[in-house]
Amino acid sequence: MINWKKHPLTAVLLLFLGAYSANAQGTDSASIFRQPVQLDTFTIKSGFDVSAFIRRIKNDTTFYKAFRSMRLVPNTAKSNIEIYGQKSNAVIASQKSISKQIINNNCRKTEFLEQSTKGLYYKKNGEFNYYTSALFDNLFFARDTICNENDIVAGNMDKSGNSRMDKSKYQLKQLLFNPGSKVTGVPFMEDRSAIFDPGEAEKYEFRISMEQYQGQPCYVFRIKPKKEYLRKVVYNELNTWFRKSDYCILARDYSLSYHTLVYDFDVVMNVRTTQIGKKLYPSYISYNGNWHIFSKKREKVKFDVTITYDSQ
Numbered sequence: 001m002i003n004w005k006k007h008p009l010t011a012v013l014l015l016f017l018g019a020y021s022a023n024a025q026g027t028d029s030a031s032i033f034r035q036p037v038q039l040d041t042f043t044i045k046s047g048f049d050v051s052a053f054i055r056r057i058k059n060d061t062t063f064y065k066a067f068r069s070m071r072l073v074p075n076t077a078k079s080n081i082e083i084y085g086q087k088s089n090a091v092i093a094s095q096k097s098i099s100k101q102i103i104n105n106n107c108r109k110t111e112f113l114e115q116s117t118k119g120l121y122y123k124k125n126g127e128f129n130y131y132t133s134a135l136f137d138n139l140f141f142a143r144d145t146i147c148n149e150n151d152i153v154a155g156n157m158d159k160s161g162n163s164r165m166d167k168s169k170y171q172l173k174q175l176l177f178n179p180g181s182k183v184t185g186v187p188f189m190e191d192r193s194a195i196f197d198p199g200e201a202e203k204y205e206f207r208i209s210m211e212q213y214q215g216q217p218c219y220v221f222r223i224k225p226k227k228e229y230l231r232k233v234v235y236n237e238l239n240t241w242f243r244k245s246d247y248c249i250l251a252r253d254y255s256l257s258y259h260t261l262v263y264d265f266d267v268v269m270n271v272r273t274t275q276i277g278k279k280l281y282p283s284y285i286s287y288n289g290n291w292h293i294f295s296k297k298r299e300k301v302k303f304d305v306t307i308t309y310d311s312q
Helices: 041-045 052-060 064-070 132-141 166-179
Strands: 036-038 075-084 091-104 105-117 204-213 216-225 235-243 248-257 264-278 279-293 299-309
Touching: 036 052, 052 216, 064 166, 064 248, 064 279, 075 132, 075 264, 091 204, 105 248, 132 166, 132 279, 166 216, 204 235
Parallel strands: 036 204
Antiparallel strands: 075 091, 075 299, 091 105, 204 216, 216 235, 235 248, 248 264, 264 279, 279 299
16 A cells, blocks of 8 residues: 655646546546546556546446346355344344355246344245345345346446336446446435536545555555545545456445435445456445435345355
């Protein structure tokens, strides 16, 4: 890790960057990023093209494609989800499982090899007792056979369906795969999440450095709020490791929080990927969230999933 104070060359460089997309599919020539970006000594010496790098960040599809590719190959997932009391740190419900994704004739289905629950994880009618549990299950498991999926990215970030689950999945995809974009459908927060746009960008510090991640050279892009805006932003932290050779995302850490009279949330997520053959797949996902919506009970949930693939 570079010590910023000991390296005068890491002084802020005011860079008038080229136009970049506000989403993964288009280019907005009217949007010019005008905020300072800190570069470490190694990045400066490498002749790093900051303008091109920022465009890659905004247009990245490798991360989303990795998750879509996960659904096309046999894999085994070890997962653990814990629900905590609203006013305590005691675990009141949980589920542990080992599951296998079976692929057959372009269809997938989840087979549970081991599964155990504690507390009131399910309602008496068999439905999930917690919304986070239902979303977790929907994202990672195919309890019914699902066919004809693909890992084509173009157009697949669009919202599909009008159910509460569909809307939540769409909002989560925006936060996970296109951080910095406006998260539509969340009252009072759309503009707050647009960290690269005028009005929000000046609330953050931006840094790019070169580091080793699991033995692979990476460019690391980091953002954090300026001290005076700590309680006025959505992203408390966002760190992304881009592999130097092809700019694929090897890891990403998120910390987000926001508070309104209608809802509040405080969420930390960590995602890791792995390369198998020519494709990238997610290998580890963790979530630690505390959220509340007016008229609904507060949910404090932690989960982690470790995924291995049959070709590993």
